[in-house]
Amino acid sequence: MLWDAWDKGADWLSIKFLTSFPSRFPEEAGIKSALMGSIWLMVLTAIMSIPMGIGSAVYLEEYARKSILTQLIELNISNLAGVPSIVYGILGLALFVRGLNMERSLISGALTLTLLILPIIIISSREAIRAVPSSIRDASYALGATKWQTISYHVLPAAIPGILTGNILALSRAIGEAAPLLMIGALTFIAFTPESIFDPFTALPIQIFNWASRPQAEFQYLAAAAILVLLALLMTMNAAAIIIRNKYQKNLKW
Amino acid sequence: MTTVIKTINLNAWYGEKLALIDVNTEIEENKITAIIGPSGCGKSTFIRCLNRMNDLVDIFRYEGEIIVDNININDIEPEALRKNVGMVFQKPNPFPKSIYDNIAFGPKIQGVKDKGELDSIVEQSLKKAALWDEVKDRLKDSALGLSGGQQQRLCIARTVAVEPEIILFDEPCSALDPISTSKIEDLMIELKKKYTIVIVTHNMQQAARASDYTAFFLDGKLIEFGDTKQLFRKPVEKSTEDYIIGRFG
Numbered sequence: 368m369l370w371d372a373w374d375k376g377a378d379w380l381s382i383k384f385l386t387s388f389p390s391r392f393p394e395e396a397g398i399k400s401a402l403m404g405s406i407w408l409m410v411l412t413a414i415m416s417i418p419m420g421i422g423s424a425v426y427l428e429e430y431a432r433k434s435i436l437t438q439l440i441e442l443n444i445s446n447l448a449g450v451p452s453i454v455y456g457i458l459g460l461a462l463f464v465r466g467l468n469m470e471r472s473l474i475s476g477a478l479t480l481t482l483l484i485l486p487i488i489i490i491s492s493r494e495a496i497r498a499v500p501s502s503i504r505d506a507s508y509a510l511g512a513t514k515w516q517t518i519s520y521h522v523l524p525a526a527i528p529g530i531l532t533g534n535i536l537a538l539s540r541a542i543g544e545a546a547p548l549l550m551i552g553a554l555t556f557i558a559f560t561p562e563s564i565f566d567p568f569t570a571l572p573i574q575i576f577n578w579a580s581r582p583q584a585e586f587q588y589l590a591a592a593a594i595l596v597l598l599a600l601l602m603t604m605n606a607a608a609i610i611i612r613n614k615y616q617k618n619l620k621w
Numbered sequence: 622m623t624t625v626i627k628t629i630n631l632n633a634w635y636g637e638k639l640a641l642i643d644v645n646t647e648i649e650e651n652k653i654t655a656i657i658g659p660s661g662c663g664k665s666t667f668i669r670c671l672n673r674m675n676d677l678v679d680i681f682r683y684e685g686e687i688i689v690d691n692i693n694i695n696d697i698e699p700e701a702l703r704k705n706v707g708m709v710f711q712k713p714n715p716f717p718k719s720i721y722d723n724i725a726f727g728p729k730i731q732g733v734k735d736k737g738e739l740d741s742i743v744e745q746s747l748k749k750a751a752l753w754d755e756v757k758d759r760l761k762d763s764a765l766g767l768s769g770g771q772q773q774r775l776c777i778a779r780t781v782a783v784e785p786e787i788i789l790f791d792e793p794c795s796a797l798d799p800i801s802t803s804k805i806e807d808l809m810i811e812l813k814k815k816y817t818i819v820i821v822t823h824n825m826q827q828a829a830r831a832s833d834y835t836a837f838f839l840d841g842k843l844i845e846f847g848d849t850k851q852l853f854r855k856p857v858e859k860s861t862e863d864y865i866i867g868r869f870g
Contacts, residue, residue: 506714509707
């Protein structure tokens with residue numbers, strides 16, 4: 368499949384492809400709006416999901432007392448991580464697009480994707496926090512540190528590589544999602560780049576989906592080229608995750 | 622002689638399990654008090670009561686009174702108590718940071734900001750822990766690069782840096798080789814001039830060599846407590862004698 372995408376799409380890749388808007392003439396079509404939309408989405412999603420996810424993880428792991436309520440919350444988070452993404456799309460459509468009247472805007476998309484990856488971020492961040500040995504906490508408490516000092520000086524810095532890796536992988540899932548965005552009505556033909564978070568938008572997976580479903584062969588090639596761009600973006604993010612993990616792991620050995 | 626730590630009818634539980642039964646002790650200032658006894662007899666539970674480290678265990682609770690410096694330890698914040706009652710653990714547990722940061726952390730959270738003051742605290746603490754000469758050229762290196770014995774002395778230096786009055790040692794040498802062990806023992810004898818020391822140990826010779834007083838625990842009860850020389854030479858209780866000469870434990 369990869370080879371197929373490369374074979375068809377490689378010739379179509381060019382600077383012009385990256386900097387032109389979509390068009391009904393294949394030779395002039397590009398992915399500028401889709402690429403910009405994806406980048407906007409990712410940045411917004413990251414801004415909203417990472418602090419919330421890490422905060423929830425710290426709370427659940429360090430502060431919450433074991434009770435039926437917290438067990439219920441934990442169970443729900445694990446379940447939510449397994450819910451199909453289209454279901455989040457329906458939720459986003461009902462809640463953000465219609466309920467909160469945010470229309471088919473970037474912010475609706477980003478909020479929907481935030482919901483989608485939040486469980487993954489919480490779970491991976493909790494794993495990372497739990498992996499910090501209790502001897503480090505004990506040492507900090509024994510010196511008279513408060514709980515928050517212990518968490519902020521020792522637990523979080525030691526857990527950061529794991530947390531970052533998990534977060535980047537979660538974000539790379541978000542960037543590849545088409546279903547929830549289609550559900551909330553992201554447009555497929557947009558001849559401008561979003562100026563604010565309330566503008567309509569498109570994203571790479573949607574553009575690919577749109578081109579791939581057209582009958583003309585040229586659009587298949589465009590879809591293949593866009594797939595290559597998306598793959599390159601994903602691989603860069605995953606590589607970043609691996610590099611960060613390796614870099615920090617060197618300094619962290621118990 | 623002044624008593625710094627006093628426990629009155631101390632009973633402690635982990636969940637339903639009774640871990641300490643009616644422990645009454647008086648620990649004297651500037652002395653080393655060793656706590657011996659077989660595994661699971663409540664030694665560690667006892668010293669972890671003294672700086673409220675047991676509070677971190679959800680299912681732990683205790684009854685009775687623990688008095689440190691004439692104050693019931695429940696009447697002050699645990700953070701303030703732990704600053705005054707430092708602790709060195711069984712396994713060396715330096716923070717995964719530089720040697721300097723390991724020691725500077727304690728004073729920093731106490732509000733010391735001045736760089737020069739921190740520098741001098743770090744130097745003084747390392748000197749007190751007899752580690753300065755070995756590490757003075759690599760204060761910025763990771764503490765995890767030190768040997769086990771050096772790491773344990775770093776942990777002592779880190780404890781000393783917050784200027785406690787009492788230092789609790791929870792089997793500090795059980796993970797160390799004999800040479801590092803003897804260095805730590807020498808260090809404790811040096812430190813008792815300024816600090817009151819309580820040490821839990823499995824090593825009978827260590828208790829006999831280094832301590833002034835010894836307490837023998839068995840099944841959560843304090844069986845015998847007295848002058849180390851006397852306790853080792855002529856124990857009053859039969860079970861103490863059996864344990865010391867190695868009939869069990």
